[in-house]
Amino acid sequence: MNTIETRNLSHRYGRTEVLHDLTLEVPEGRVFALLGANGAGKTTAIKVLMNLLRPSAGSARVLGVDSVRLGPAELGRIGYVSENQEMPGWMTVRGLLDYCRPFYPTWDRGLESRLLREFELPEWRRIRDLSRGMAMKAALLSSLAYRPRLLVLDEPFSGLDALAREEFVHGILEVAGFGEWTVFVSSHDIEEVERLADTVALLDSGRLSFAESTDSLLGRFRRIEAVTPSGDPRPPPGMLEWSREGARVRYVVGDYSADQLGRWAGEQGPGASAEAVPMTLREIFIALARKSRSRAKEAAL
Amino acid sequence: MSLTLHVIRKDARCLRLAWALWLSLAAAELALVALAFNSAFANAEAYSHAMRAINSLVLLWAIGGYLLAAGVILQDPPVGTKAFWLTRPISGMGLLRSKAIWVFAFLVLAPALVWVPWGVYCHFGAAGIFWGLVGDGRLALLVVFPACVIAALSGNAPRFMLYNVLLAAFVAASVAILAAAGKGFIKIDMPLLLLSVFGAAAVIVQYACRRRWLSVGLAAAGIALVLVSAVLWPNAALGRGRPRVTGSPAAALITAKIGPHRLIRLRDGRAFALQLFIDLTGLPADVALDTGYADVSLEWPDGSHLRFDGVRLSTRDIPSETYSGKPDAVAAVLRLPRRPPDLLDPESLAKFRDSWTRGQERMVRRDPTWKARPVPDYSQSQPLTVAYAAWIEVAPEVATRIGASPPRCVVSMDAFLVRPLVVATVALGHPNGESGDGARVNVQSSEMSYIPELKNTYLDASIVYDSAPNCPLQSFVYDSRGGKPGDVWENGFFSGTEMNAFPRADLGFISVHLPAGRLWRTDHWVEDPAWRPSARLVAVTLESAGSFNRVLQADRLVPNWGGEP
Numbered sequence: 041m042n043t044i045e046t047r048n049l050s051h052r053y054g055r056t057e058v059l060h061d062l063t064l065e066v067p068e069g070r071v072f073a074l075l076g077a078n079g080a081g082k083t084t085a086i087k088v089l090m091n092l093l094r095p096s097a098g099s100a101r102v103l104g105v106d107s108v109r110l111g112p113a114e115l116g117r118i119g120y121v122s123e124n125q126e127m128p129g130w131m132t133v134r135g136l137l138d139y140c141r142p143f144y145p146t147w148d149r150g151l152e153s154r155l156l157r158e159f160e161l162p163e164w165r166r167i168r169d170l171s172r173g174m175a176m177k178a179a180l181l182s183s184l185a186y187r188p189r190l191l192v193l194d195e196p197f198s199g200l201d202a203l204a205r206e207e208f209v210h211g212i213l214e215v216a217g218f219g220e221w222t223v224f225v226s227s228h229d230i231e232e233v234e235r236l237a238d239t240v241a242l243l244d245s246g247r248l249s250f251a252e253s254t255d256s257l258l259g260r261f262r263r264i265e266a267v268t269p270s271g272d273p274r275p276p277p278g279m280l281e282w283s284r285e286g287a288r289v290r291y292v293v294g295d296y297s298a299d300q301l302g303r304w305a306g307e308q309g310p311g312a313s314a315e316a317v318p319m320t321l322r323e324i325f326i327a328l329a330r331k332s333r334s335r336a337k338e339a340a341l
Numbered sequence: 342m343s344l345t346l347h348v349i350r351k352d353a354r355c356l357r358l359a360w361a362l363w364l365s366l367a368a369a370e371l372a373l374v375a376l377a378f379n380s381a382f383a384n385a386e387a388y389s390h391a392m393r394a395i396n397s398l399v400l401l402w403a404i405g406g407y408l409l410a411a412g413v414i415l416q417d418p419p420v421g422t423k424a425f426w427l428t429r430p431i432s433g434m435g436l437l438r439s440k441a442i443w444v445f446a447f448l449v450l451a452p453a454l455v456w457v458p459w460g461v462y463c464h465f466g467a468a469g470i471f472w473g474l475v476g477d478g479r480l481a482l483l484v485v486f487p488a489c490v491i492a493a494l495s496g497n498a499p500r501f502m503l504y505n506v507l508l509a510a511f512v513a514a515s516v517a518i519l520a521a522a523g524k525g526f527i528k529i530d531m532p533l534l535l536l537s538v539f540g541a542a543a544v545i546v547q548y549a550c551r552r553r554w555l556s557v558g559l560a561a562a563g564i565a566l567v568l569v570s571a572v573l574w575p576n577a578a579l580g581r582g583r584p585r586v587t588g589s590p591a592a593a594l595i596t597a598k599i600g601p602h603r604l605i606r607l608r609d610g611r612a613f614a615l616q617l618f619i620d621l622t623g624l625p626a627d628v629a630l631d632t633g634y635a636d637v638s639l640e641w642p643d644g645s646h647l648r649f650d651g652v653r654l655s656t657r658d659i660p661s662e663t664y665s666g667k668p669d670a671v672a673a674v675l676r677l678p679r680r681p682p683d684l685l686d687p688e689s690l691a692k693f694r695d696s697w698t699r700g701q702e703r704m705v706r707r708d709p710t711w712k713a714r715p716v717p718d719y720s721q722s723q724p725l726t727v728a729y730a731a732w733i734e735v736a737p738e739v740a741t742r743i744g745a746s747p748p749r750c751v752v753s754m755d756a757f758l759v760r761p762l763v764v765a766t767v768a769l770g771h772p773n774g775e776s777g778d779g780a781r782v783n784v785q786s787s788e789m790s791y792i793p794e795l796k797n798t799y800l801d802a803s804i805v806y807d808s809a810p811n812c813p814l815q816s817f818v819y820d821s822r823g824g825k826p827g828d829v830w831e832n833g834f835f836s837g838t839e840m841n842a843f844p845r846a847d848l849g850f851i852s853v854h855l856p857a858g859r860l861w862r863t864d865h866w867v868e869d870p871a872w873r874p875s876a877r878l879v880a881v882t883l884e885s886a887g888s889f890n891r892v893l894q895a896d897r898l899v900p901n902w903g904g905e906p
Contacts, residue, residue, distance in 0.1 A: 092422035116430035126423045128416075130355055142347050143430045 041104075043068045043190050043222040044089060048098035051084050058084045060246040061098065066224055066239070068189075071212075073237035073254075074226040077329055081246040082226035083124065086194045089224075090120055103190060116144055119183030121176065122194035129168030133161045133178050137185070144186035152185040159207060173204025180211055193225040197232050205232055212236060234321040242325070244332045254321065261324045262296035264289075266305060266314035273312075276304050280327045292319070292327045344431060348439035352413050353447065359412065360447055363405040367452045370398045371459055377805045377850065378774065378783045388785065388803050392850045403484050406448055410485035411492035411501055413443055419547045420496025437548035440489070448485045453477035460809070463781035469809025476810040490540040493547050494557050515568055532567040539563020592758065592889030594623045599752060599895040613737055615900070619654065619729035619754065619893065628886050633756035635731055639748040639898070646748075647739065654729040654756060729756070743900055750895040759883035764812060767878045769802065779812030782880045804878065805850050812882045817851070 044066035051059040059081045066072040076082045087093040089100050091110040100107040105114050131139060137156075141147045156163065159177045167175055176196060183191065193212070197205050209232055212223060227233050233240065234254070241251035250257075266273070266289045273289050275282045280292040293301075296316055305314040319327075353360070377391050417426040417436055426436060453474045460470035491508065495501040539559055547556035600618035617637065624630065633654035640646040694716045701713040731752070735743075764780040774783035785803040808814045860867050 087422050090428055092427055112430035112432050112435070115428060118428070120428035124423050125428070126425055128355075128425055135354075139347075139351055140429070142344060 046100040050097040052096040064251045069220045071223040071237045073233040073240045076243035080243040117189045119188035119191040121179045123198045127167045134163040140182045147186045155181045173200045191223045197229040230322040261319045262316040268308040269311040270309040280331045345439045366402040367455045406484045407488040410488035414492035418496040433548035449478045449481045464776045465809040469779045472810045493544045535567050597891045615733045617731040628758045631757040631759045635752050635754040638751045641748045649733045747898045750898050752893040755890045757888045758886040760886040761881050764882050765880040780808035782806045
């Protein structure tokens with residue numbers, strides 16, 4: 041069963057379309073990361089999913105309910121943490137938890153206490169007096185303690201220092217380990233996402249580039265480092281980031297297979313060799329972003 | 342419901358300090374009123390300062406209530422995508438319910454309840470206190486409701502302030518437009534009703550489906566409709582909202598006719614207004630006239646006609662020297678002030694004319710620019726009670742046409758009767774107070790404030806008074822009784838409410854002149870032989886005594902041309 045489904049989802053701000061024909065599925069129990077550069081449409085997509093914005097076209101279903109019909113029953117099973125959310129700054133951390141608790145019949149006081157301890161949140165300090173990292177952790181706590189079936193995180197790592205990120209990720213991983221909970225996280229912070237996500241999707245200028253499991257993605261992308269002593273090496277079709285320094289050639293392929301690489305190296309003449317280096321999610325993201333930018337420049341020309 | 346109360350508690354916790362401070366303004370106002378009523382201020386000037394302080398407190402209270410109402414809405418704004426509540430399991434309508442209850446309980450009911458002990462202390466009675474609560478609540482609602490609507494549509498503080506500036510500009514523009522359209526008199530009920538309905542609809546739509554432009558559109562449509570209706574609707578629409586009172590047996594005794602003085606006013610040499618006088622006779626002795634309305638139609642022989650609906654009828658002067666009802670006040674005295682000289686015999690009439698002429702000459706001597714006014718055309722044929730005047734503003738061309746070709750005039754009038762009632766009788770001579778029958782009156786001082794050189798034979802009495810909403814005080818009457826029971830010498834002092842303390846609109850302070858009990862004789866003071874040491878002040882209210890309607894006709898208006906009003 042899918043926790044989130046979108047079909048040709050689009051959203052416009054006036055004449056500007058920031059989300060175009062987004063179709064994706066987030067199966068239950070996954071940690072799904074929506075990646076994309078600033079302005080790619082990630083936050084808009086999440087706002088549409090959370091019924092904060094209405095879709096201009098298409099539809100989205102969250103927990104089996106049309107997103108525009110999300111009501112208290114569904115919101116009671118969804119946790120939402122966003123860098124854009126306005127927290128009640130006058131409340132203390134304890135006050136925030138006390139305020140949120142009655143809204144959720146499934147609130148787990150034991151989990152609340154444990155997370156409060158682990159996050160080392162000062163209970164009696166006002167939210168407005170907390171550091172950004174602490175405030176985000178407080179928001180996360182208030183969204184975890186009722187064991188939501190879906191946790192939606194919109195740019196949760198923005199502005200957090202390394203330690204705060206570590207603790208934040210730790211908290212999310214802990215949730216993910218609790219059971220059939222689904223985490224939907226949008227970010228441009230790829231290192232953290234890489235540790236979290238088992239499925240990633242890339243949004244590029246409002247369009248979905250791909251959505252697949254992290255293992256599959258890391259498995260099909262390789263940086264090829266080749267030596268072609270003779271002749272003029274020919275780039276393979278579909279490669280990214282082609283560069284050449286004398287006999288050394290480097291490029292990225294998005295559909296790596298050892299056989300294909302062997303064939304390509306053979307085509308480059310005698311003495312040619314090629315090595316496939318695994319890539320991090322960050323490197324894949326950058327390669328795709330550069331490709332997208334150069335495509336946009338070509339289109340503009 | 343528990344979640345509703347939970348949100349209410351949250352808002353109460355958040356705004357408790359501001360709210361307590363705000364409520365303390367109402368309490369401070371009450372304290373000042375109580376001090377004023379209990380001789381804590383030494384003289385009239387001190388009372389005057391106290392009343393000004395009360396009015397300032399009330400202004401602060403109104404501003405504070407406005408901001409608090411906006412504050413509670415902006416805690417969880419229904420506009421935008423960032424509010425905390427939007428992703429929490431509470432519906433928009435559930436949140437609206439919480440906010441509405443909070444606003445009503447904390448900003449409407451609570452400040453009204455502050456005044457309940459005062460009502461008890463003043464013996465206003467259960468009905469008086471209840472209607473006081475309703476009145477205060479309604480006034481508080483007038484303050485907080487617009488703030489709630491604007492806050493619900495703006496979503497954040499800067500935009501809230503911007504919308505307020507726009508609203509202020511709109512109100513100023515509306516007043517100017519209405520003035521330009523010649524709408525001097527507009528019943529406020531209909532615009533308020535329209536604004537309330539559209540404002541509430543906008544808020545409900547915003548909370549229910551968060552479609553801001555739809556909500557703003559609804560509110561703007563309401564405002565536009567108010568303006569359009571005020572400018573374009575016929576006066577008949579305004580007239581329909583006039584108050585109706587059941588008929589009174591006294592009304593059968595009254596005869597009414599259009600009086601002989603039909604005046605066309607001039608300004609800068611051009612006619613601009615028609616004034617009709619309506620004469621009433623047979624008014625029962627214990628009844629006085631209140632306001633009235635009339636539909637006036639002017640018809641010319643060629644079939645053309647003009648109609649003015651909902652024209653307000655006003656008494657030229659409200660009878661003030663009237664009271665009745667207390668056990669020993671056997672006689673109700675109803676006198677029209679500025680008694681026309683047709684009551685007088687020819688000799689008195691001649692004296693009046695002579696006195697008028699000499700008075701005008703004196704004014705001219707004092708001020709050469711003064712234009713002497715001719716003696717009013719009073720005559721013995723003039724009816725006793727020239728009671729109502731109807732002012733109709735018309736285009737100069739219309740007024741000129743009326744003058745050139747006098748039309749037939751048909752007036753369909755509704756008039757309202759009131760009966761003066763004594764609600765408190767306070768002995769003079771030393772600080773004293775009286776409460777009961779819905780009013781509390783305290784005479785704080787009756788002091789000699791005259792300047793000997795001016796040979797002033799009056800005392801100034803400082804009176805503080807309050808009355809239940811259904812018992813507004815209309816006048817204070819100086820009552821000094823003779824030796825025979827039932828004899829009353831009255832010396833009327835119309836009060837009105839000089840100092841209106843919002844929201845207790847009936848609270849007032851007034852300083853009245855009283856006979857001093859001494860007279861100046863050439864070079865020394867002597868005791869006034871008519872002075873009664875047992876003089877009292879009688880506070881009078883007017884209760885509704887029914888209404889009457891008539892259709893009056895004048896076959897031909899015969900206008901007199903008048904000068905500057």
